[in-house]
Amino acid sequence: MSTPRHRTAPEHTHPDDVPVLTALAALADPVRLTLVRELAGSPEWSRACGTFDVPVGKAGLSHHFAVLRAAGLVEQRDEGPRRVNRLRRTEFDARFPGLLELVLRAGS
């Protein structure tokens, strides 16, 4: 009877519908920046949420991925028990040209 909370398709926001402030705020966090960078260095759909080396618990991690989804930065798909991720490189680049490349390149 009760609505299932998990296993319902994750809500995605297309980069085209993302305000600049949302995109900047999403990237202006050390944990999320790490996620994006680590994701950029891995093949698409190869990394589940739990496979990232960040100093936060599962709850926090889930929250950060929700923010990244809402910012149009990450796409998720359910693959068995795990949720695998993909960086929306081209789509995000079309909306904010150079931004992704910038945060990936900049050393510190």
Added chain:
Amino acid sequence: MSTPRHRTAPEHTHPDDVPVLTALAALADPVRLTLVRELAGSPEWSRACGTFDVPVGKAGLSHHFAVLRAAGLVEQRDEGPRRVNRLRRTEFDARFPGLLELVLRAGS
């Protein structure tokens, strides 16, 4: 004896010494984004701090300009009783290519 708090040259940080996170965080605020945009549409050194149309008091404004300075986005100079501003376009662009252009162009 006590150190004067005002009229001491404002502390500036060169864009080259600014971490990406600092730059992003500085731009990820509606008030500061307005300041940067309004500043970009005005000739250099033409705008004093008080001449910006933002919904915050003097204290808040002073704080936001301090953040922008620390992010290497704005340079300030004392001109009589007022403090005039300049957007560090080229210098900031050299450190973060495309970022400024991006936030200035993006409509929302």
Added chain:
DNA sequence: CCTACTGTTCAACGAAAATCGAACACTCGC
């Protein structure tokens, strides 16, 4: 000198965001 004006500093408040622990839901392999 006294006043008006501009901007900074301080202390305090409030709101937003990150974080954590626990409970829950789902999938898969045994």
Added chain:
DNA sequence: GCGAGTGTTCGATTTTCGTTGAACAGTAGG
């Protein structure tokens, strides 16, 4: 069906950040 593994949700706490009002410092003009 059980149990392990994965991720989400909730509630509560903590921290961070923006905001304000008042006091202060400096400048310019009458």
